[in-house]
Amino acid sequence: MSAENNEKKLERLRHSAAHLLAHAVSELYPDTKLTIGPATKEGFFYDCLPTTNFKEEDLPAIEQRMREISKRNLPITHKQISKKEARELYKDNPFKLELIDQIPGDTVGLAQQGDFYDLCRGGHVYSTGKIKHFKLLGLSGAYWRADKKNQALQRISGTAFPTAKELEQYEQRKADALKYDHRKLGKQLDLFSFHEEGTGFPFFHAKGKKVLNLMSDFLRKKLEDAGYLEVSTPMMLNDDLWRRSGHYDHYKDNMYFCTIEEKHYAIKPMNCPGMIMIYKERPRSYRELPLRMSEFGLVHRYELSGVLHGLFRARAFTIDDGHIFCMPNQIEDEVLTTIKMTYDVLKRFGFKDIDVRLSTRPKNSMGSDELWNKAIKALENALKKADVPYIVQEGEGAFYGPKIEFHIQDSMGRTWQCGTIQVDFFLPERFDLSYIASSGKKERPVMIHRAIYGSFERFLGILLEHYKGRLPFWLAPVQAKVLTITDKQKDYARSVMNTLKESGIRIEMDESSDPIAGKIKTAQLEEVPWMLILGDKEIANNTATLRYLDGKQEFGLTIAQLLEKAKSL
């Protein structure tokens, strides 16, 4: 069955589960006013107004009643009734009356199962008995029509799946997400921490900084190979620049300001204006285009303390920023190279499921039709040439140009937007950028903003959760740990460690006198990918026993064999 059909089936099931929930609520709490209850990406919910607020403790009884109604195996039917009839049915429910008024035409749809009915457009499973594998997930607050000025409601959320196995997998993923929260892993693995003294600003410890450096080294090499020039621009720039770039008008509330010698400055929330200053520093010729600049630029953005979330949402982070200044007819090639590099990089980090979206021209956009059409065509051609499936998000582009987004799926089935390629007609205009064309005439370049990680720090958080703390060998801050059976082997251990260290392996030695089982336990908690266990036998043969985190062991490996192995990872 195609993915789309599966999606439709799942939506039908979850939509029906929402009715089942409402049915259970109306049996247990008949005075509750039901409002709306759609299927969602995660499951379903129903918003209602009970006479007394529901508590978490009420959910098991509601879920139990849902199971009972499911067992009754009531056929679910759907028909159109007149609005007059509907208004009569809902005469005590102002929410449903409002909905009825807003539905065009003279009739409305009504779903029915047993003596329960609900206003609805249709699209159900055949009977309540088909809804078997579901679970209520929680209670939260909501507002009628999602507007804070309206009546406050209570939302009951749940999820449903076609099979018990899928529900189980979902619950496992939820449990894993809690267990492998990157904030917890950051502490456990001594990577980073957060402190009140700098709310929302991460402190990277030596090991965390090591991983960030490895990510930089890896990407820097790729960028150099692709012809990027790495630059560095100031952390603070004056007001005039931010007014000119439009940030002052549109982004002021998220920026930090300060005053020096009575002049106003802002800490950069983005790197683009700084890089534009470098482009503008002298006249540019068409021969220099495309001009590709990269900066691993630390930006600061004010976020409400309530929305901060570890490395996922912090007040400072480093963008693997890149800006390409090019002629319109160069967009396609540049985008194609960027798409390929993005896939290359993401693959190295173990992400295979990448969902690509192309956002096209919104209303109230700037730039000519010709330029927009050209740019969108270029992005589409590049995606096709790269043989990348994508979906089009009609009208979802920025007002200043179309863009491509890359969403990656992690091991717990969650998706994260990381990379973007954004075409920009606005900033070149705003900063009056130009180049001298082959004709000798002054022309306006196009700017492409692109990033692969997005934010180094957030990407690290995603990696930690994706790998459940077990970073792959090439990214591990400590790749190997030498563990001796007794103190007797320590001299040999030191020589093994030094040889491997000289060959670039990040290696440490457990200097404690703990029994070997204790040393293994410690290394395991530190998620060190390789444990090199050394006893008398290893000394006699000049070898090591290699133990992995999953407990597998390889015996009698020489140093040369270890190095060979390390190189392949």
Ligand SMILES: [Zn+2]
């Ligand atoms: Zn329905």
Ligand SMILES: [Zn+2]
């Ligand atoms: Zn930019």
